[in-house]
Amino acid sequence: MLGKFEEVDIVNFNIGPRMMKTGLAVALTILITATLGLNLAVVAVITAVVTIQPSIMRSISYIKEVALSTLIGVTFALVGAYTFGLHPVSIGITVILAIAVNIKLGWLKTVNITILTIAIIMLSGDEGIHLTYLFDRLSLIFIGISSAFLINALVLPPNHKKILYEMIKDALDQTSFLLRVIPNKTMKVKELKKKEEELLKNIKHTKDYLEVIIDEKSRMFIRDRYNFMRSIVIFKQMLKVTELEYNLIKNLESKISRIESISENQSFLVKKLVAKIVEYHENIILAYEDKIIVQQELQRESFAAMNLTINDLINELQQSEIEKWIEIFPVATSIVELMVELQKLDRLTSRQVKDF
Numbered sequence: 001m002l003g004k005f006e007e008v009d010i011v012n013f014n015i016g017p018r019m020m021k022t023g024l025a026v027a028l029t030i031l032i033t034a035t036l037g038l039n040l041a042v043v044a045v046i047t048a049v050v051t052i053q054p055s056i057m058r059s060i061s062y063i064k065e066v067a068l069s070t071l072i073g074v075t076f077a078l079v080g081a082y083t084f085g086l087h088p089v090s091i092g093i094t095v096i097l098a099i100a101v102n103i104k105l106g107w108l109k110t111v112n113i114t115i116l117t118i119a120i121i122m123l124s125g126d127e128g129i130h131l132t133y134l135f136d137r138l139s140l141i142f143i144g145i146s147s148a149f150l151i152n153a154l155v156l157p158p159n160h161k162k163i164l165y166e167m168i169k170d171a172l173d174q175t176s177f178l179l180r181v182i183p184n185k186t187m188k189v190k191e192l193k194k195k196e197e198e199l200l201k202n203i204k205h206t207k208d209y210l211e212v213i214i215d216e217k218s219r220m221f222i223r224d225r226y227n228f229m230r231s232i233v234i235f236k237q238m239l240k241v242t243e244l245e246y247n248l249i250k251n252l253e254s255k256i257s258r259i260e261s262i263s264e265n266q267s268f269l270v271k272k273l274v275a276k277i278v279e280y281h282e283n284i285i286l287a288y289e290d291k292i293i294v295q296q297e298l299q300r301e302s303f304a305a306m307n308l309t310i311n312d313l314i315n316e317l318q319q320s321e322i323e324k325w326i327e328i329f330p331v332a333t334s335i336v337e338l339m340v341e342l343q344k345l346d347r348l349t350s351r352q353v354k355d356f
Contacts (some may be wrong), residue, residue: 017156029147047144069110073117167206174199175245183271248334269313288349
């Protein structure tokens with residue numbers, strides 16, 4: 001007889017919106033195909049799974065590509081069937097040609113839909129592809145696409161402002177961290193490169209997401225369009241600041257050792273400026289999030305202090321030889337550009353507190 005039970009660890013599952021939407025799309029697809037009495041429901045299910053998107057905005061954009069890919073798949077399937085036949089080798093050749101055309105035209109996102117369409121239509125054995133068969137197979141594809149679209153439209157509509165801000169905030173946190181460690185050389189080169197690659201990837205994803213929102217804003221359901229667009233203006237400026245901070249990071253990484261060897265005072269001024277920029281930038285974000293109350297007078301004094309420091313650095317540069325001046329100039333230019341854009345961001349965010 002067991003005297004005591006062993007403890008069992010419970011795995012914590014993190015079920016995100018996309019996972020939930022995929023499950024619901026599969027359930028809806030099965031329900032529709034069962035109601036209509038259609039065979040090969042798995043075809044519709046697979047189509048729904050590969051078509052599902054995390055938001056209605058992406059779904060609208062994606063569904064155009066899906067429709068085009070389905071049309072290409074139908075075209076290749078019919079041409080392949082009547083040219084090569086319906087045996088496995090013929091299907092393989094047709095798929096290879098379709099993939100090559102998709103790659104050539106740059107339609108990589110939905111190439112799986114093209115392949116799926118070809119396989120579904122051409123897997124008819126020796127019966128041949130007649131109109132009824134083609135209609136039945138296309139109906140399954142249509143049901144899968146429609147189910148995915150409906151779930152995207154009706155279930156868990158995303159807060160695009162919140163998602164975008166969190167992406168930007170994540171990138172801004174990364175730049176702040178790197179701007180602290182690079183001037184003091186407190187991180188190993190391998191880890192530093194890894195952090196920089198992650199930051200660049202985050203900036204690219206954020207930029208892509210912002211561009212999609214701007215392109216699709218006229219088709220999005222937005223309750224308060226005026227405030228939404230004001231937030232987008234702020235986010236664009238935040239992203240611009242992030243990109244300039246990344247440029248400063250790269251310039252510091254390549255030049256800081258040389259600056260230290262040229263002039264101890266110039267190195268001190270650069271590090272002082274970078275520290276002040278990080279502090280100024282973080283205060284802007286905290287004030288925007290309504291976590292702190294920043295006196296505008298103090299912000300202006302902080303910016304004025306940075307201006308005085310940059311003037312001191314410029315005076316130092318003017319007294320330097322051209323070879324030394326060239327080494328420091330890229331860093332100084334990056335700092336000046338970043339200060340200008342941070343001041344713009346400060347003005348924008350001071351007029352609007354985060355409302356999500």
